[in-house]
Amino acid sequence: MKKVIIIVFLLMNLSAYAENTPFNFLRNIASARAAGLGGSFASVADDPSAVFYNPATLSTIESNNFSFSFTKHLLDVNSGNLVYIHDFDRIGRLAGSVSFTSYGSFDYYDSDGNKLPGSFSANDLMFGVSYTNTLDTNLFYGVTLKFAYLSLEKASTSAMAVDAGLMYLLPDGRSNLAFSILHAGSQLSTLEGRKESMPLDVRIGANHRLRGLPLLANINFHHLADKSKNFISKFRNFSLGGEIYLGRYLQLRVGYNNHIRSKIASTFDKGMTGFSGGLGIVLEDFNIDYGFSQYGNGANLHRLSVSTHL
Numbered sequence: 001m002k003k004v005i006i007i008v009f010l011l012m013n014l015s016a017y018a019e020n021t022p023f024n025f026l027r028n029i030a031s032a033r034a035a036g037l038g039g040s041f042a043s044v045a046d047d048p049s050a051v052f053y054n055p056a057t058l059s060t061i062e063s064n065n066f067s068f069s070f071t072k073h074l075l076d077v078n079s080g081n082l083v084y085i086h087d088f089d090r091i092g093r094l095a096g097s098v099s100f101t102s103y104g105s106f107d108y109y110d111s112d113g114n115k116l117p118g119s120f121s122a123n124d125l126m127f128g129v130s131y132t133n134t135l136d137t138n139l140f141y142g143v144t145l146k147f148a149y150l151s152l153e154k155a156s157t158s159a160m161a162v163d164a165g166l167m168y169l170l171p172d173g174r175s176n177l178a179f180s181i182l183h184a185g186s187q188l189s190t191l192e193g194r195k196e197s198m199p200l201d202v203r204i205g206a207n208h209r210l211r212g213l214p215l216l217a218n219i220n221f222h223h224l225a226d227k228s229k230n231f232i233s234k235f236r237n238f239s240l241g242g243e244i245y246l247g248r249y250l251q252l253r254v255g256y257n258n259h260i261r262s263k264i265a266s267t268f269d270k271g272m273t274g275f276s277g278g279l280g281i282v283l284e285d286f287n288i289d290y291g292f293s294q295y296g297n298g299a300n301l302h303r304l305s306v307s308t309h310l
Helices: 002-015 022-027 030-038 048-052 055-060 234-236 258-264
Strands: 067-074 078-088 094-110 115-136 141-151 155-169 175-189 199-209 216-219 238-246 250-257 274-280 286-294 300-309
Touching: 022 115, 022 141, 022 155, 022 175, 030 048, 030 250, 030 286, 030 300, 048 055, 048 067, 048 078, 048 094, 048 300, 055 094, 055 115, 055 141, 055 155, 055 175, 094 141, 115 155, 175 300, 234 258, 238 258, 250 258
Parallel strands: none
Antiparallel strands: 067 078, 067 300, 078 094, 094 115, 115 141, 141 155, 155 175, 175 199, 199 216, 216 238, 238 250, 250 274, 274 286, 286 300
């Protein structure tokens, strides 16, 4: 019973991001670095996991690259993703991505609370193929076609969706602007005959590397496609992130997501809900990142990511 309560809690947290839909797992924070920056990641250059926020960011990666991210949720709920990027000199860059969430195994019980033989599982999966290329000087575009599938015991449902984005690198070499539309699609098969919507998301992002200070500042407006009382209130869905460079090999990160804090935090004790942090180790051949996010008292998520140039 305790495990069921935790699963319901996690699903309620995810549903705060959009209308209630079983495909909200597509909005999970994709990497430890993104988590450390509060999810403010649509305009981050040279990071494979940014493809989940804006496929146009792939154009800023200079070599073939592979990354893996793992998230430890509560109890035995785990998720992660893989991204592989290949650069074709004349036609652009292609990437393949896979993400998953495993909710563990569950026992059967009858209406009187008696345990029955056997068990069942619940899982989410996503497979994506991305393409990116140059649209104009310092202006890049990207598109991802993806297939989403989820199962719960004997029930399952699937969907197809598209991500599309633009990214512009300002001539100063220290600033980026980005725009993306995520999870635009339709369900392929229904769950017990019920038609479900996709968690459509629209994001606007910018970052700037300060002159004379080793800091990369990020800001994103997200969930702009969600229903709201008025147009201005949409912009309360923002996240901020700062990345401080301590020498050549170490990065410290701090982030804040106002959407998480306003939708999930308890009215009586908000604590540090919505805040996050992390660190990165940058080596010659690969990067290692750790991220920590708080989704409420006792609901702390830990993420680990590794990427390497091939």
